[in-house]
Amino acid sequence: MIYTVAADQSMAEAIAVSGDQIIFVGDEAAADTYIGSDTKVVDLKGRLVLPGLVDAHIHPLGGAVKELYQCNFPFSADPDRIRETITRCVENRPDAQWIIGGQWDSGFFQRFEMLSPRSFLDEVSGNAAIFLSDDSGHNGWANSKALELAEVSASTPDPTGGTIVREQDGTPNGILIETAQGLVQSAVPKYSDKQYIKAARWFSNYANAYGITAAKAAAIEEEEMAGLVSADKMGELTIHMATSIRTPYGHRNTPLDFDEIDRIRDRYESEHVHTEFVKIFLDGVPTPARTAAMLDPYLPDKAHGNDFNGGDLHVGLDMLASDLVELDKRGYTVKMHTAGDRSVRVGLDAIEIVRKTLGNSEKRHELAHAGFIHPTDIGRFAQLNAVADLCPILWHPSPIIDAVISAVGERGKNYWPTRDLLDAEAPILAGSDWPSAVPNANPWPGVEAFVTRRDPRDNVKGSLWPEQAILLEEAIEIYTLHGARAMKMEDRIGSLEVGKLADFIVLEQNIFEIPVDEVAQTKIHQTYFEGKLVYEKN
Structure with a gap:
């Protein structure tokens, strides 16, 4: 059939x-x-x-280099498992200056109290600098050697939009929240061109094995695009790639460098690499880090008080709207990171300004991670031809959902209003967000969970907001034709037609x-x- x-x-x-x-x-x-x-x-x-299926929100080479070159443990790892993994990686790479890996889960330090996460890594790291990412990719964990090489010390101020978590005497304890992790990431050596080409080839084969024939990179660096294009020109890329060019992460009040974005777009386009896409970040994540911008406050905690709603957006409405207008005029579709309902609303407000300024163009701008949407904003997606980018695959109970609920409270159980969006005729896409939050890029658990709202791996019992379940046929359409529209390729892929x-x-x-x-x-x-x-x- x-x-x-x-x-x-x-x-x-x-x-x-x-x-x-x-x-x-x-x-x-x-x-x-x-x-x-x-x-x-x-x-x-x-x-x-x-x-062929479309993963419309993924970090293809980030996932590939993780699998090929990094030191990995599952999200479920406890301190003993992490200690064993780091010890083994250090033993296997005795000459390595840096060992990169992960990913510890969002609720890890709530479940496992550590007086000094930095010292925990020091005990097993030998002479290597260790840097680990969490399951969201927004927060980092470093040992003393990594902090030393990055010149992060007790006297280092918190960067705008980030926190260096500290011990009582001010010494960094190894946990780096949001933009603070960039202080260490900037000191990590880059992968080589050959490594990125190998990663691009590996990802193409990996995706094909899951039935994925098109994918949209959610936030991609120039050197990653170069790897994809090189593999494509060698005839080794058997997947359509859309590349959302990454813009600076963190708070800013200046316009983007549009000419630089144009340069990257024009240089790295190839037969199967489509570059007319851009990524802008508005906020962080709605986990215990409390960095997603919410309309209502998070649950009270010692670090943030009683009325904290995630703080300022990375980009204010006026600047965001100005950026979107210019990018729309230059032919780009923009994917905005909007993990909280307040950032979703501001993103919709900015798109509304674009529509009033330029008319309702064919550019279908996307609001990524849009799991929290205020009911009054549901209908605006269709009205503004804005896309709800549903990712990562978390529309079912999981430890990450538990971590979200621990931060936002009971409203965390009303996450991912897929049925409401479809009933309101909102454009929708789906993506894995791999390697963030999910163990692999397999789309089929996402398809099943759309229909059941239950954990497809059966690790966690119960269901998440089952009233938002959709039909299997609707789930398949989201992963095919809706994804093709996000790629701007609906006239070529997404359905089987002459x-x-x-x-x-x-x-x-x-x-x-x-x-x-x-x-x-x-x-x-x-x-x-x-x-x-x-x-x-x-």
Whole structure:
């Protein structure tokens, strides 16, 4: 069976491909007329065909270099597991000056009290500088050697928008919140061009194995774009990539350097790398770090008091609107990091100013991590042609959701209003946000959880706001056609129709005929990219 996701013909028995394009979709008898002496005929043997999936919010090379070069432990790791992992990495790389890795989860230091996280790492790090990221990618954990090389000491002031967590005498305790982690990250040696090319090749194969044939990099550095383009020119990129050019993280009150953004866009565009996208950060994360901008205060705590709502946005409304107007005029689609309902509202306000200034252009600007949305703002997405970017895959109970609830309170249980957004005809996309918050880029747990609102890995019981569940067909459309629109490629990918590229996947089972709580276990039999077989299950 072939599920096309096309509005006028959702089901078919056969498709015919010539070169990189689909030339026929329909019944098996009519398909016979396309069979010639040199035609390859594939019998699906009852398997299901879908369009290739789109991960519309991912950090492709960040995830690839993590898997290839870093020291990793699962989000669930306790102090003993972290100690064992770091010890092993140090032993395996005795000459390493830096060991980078992670990821400790958002509630780790609430569950495991440490007088000095820095000293904990010092005990097992030897002579190496250690720097670990958390599950959100917004906070860091460093040992003494890393702080020394980065010249972070008791006299170092907190950067704007960040916190160096300190011991009683003012000595940094190793935890660096938001922009403070940049103090150490800036001292970490860069990966080489060859390493990034290898990472791009690795990611392409990795994504294809999950049935992903297109992906949107959520915030990408220039050297990462260079790696993708080099791999593409070598013929080794079997995935469509949209690259959201990263802009400075942290608080600013000056305009972006639009000419520099143009330079990066023009230099790194290639056949499969599309560069007319930009990323702007408005806030942080709604975890115990309390850096997402919320309309109502977080739960009281010692560090923030009783009325803290996340502080100032990274970019105020006037500056944000000015940036968006100029970027829209220059042809960019902007993805804004908006993890709190206050940042979502300001993002919508800025888009409204763009629409009033320039008219309702085809640029569908995106509000990323938009899980907290005030009910009065739901309808504005459709009105403004603004996209709710749902990521990471956290629309189910999990330790991260527990950490969010511990910070924001009971409203954390009303997270990800997917049903309300669809009913309001809001544009939606979905992404993994890998390697943040999720163990891998597998989209199938996200598809299942859209429908069940339960943990697809069955690690946590219960459901998260089950009234927001959607249909399986709607979930597939979000991961295909909606994602294609986010890539600005809906005329070429996202559904199986004559004239579109032959990007499709063959599943081991028909997900419409199995219990929905088995969808997360979906395995890919084959992945085709532009008519070529690029992955086949052994």
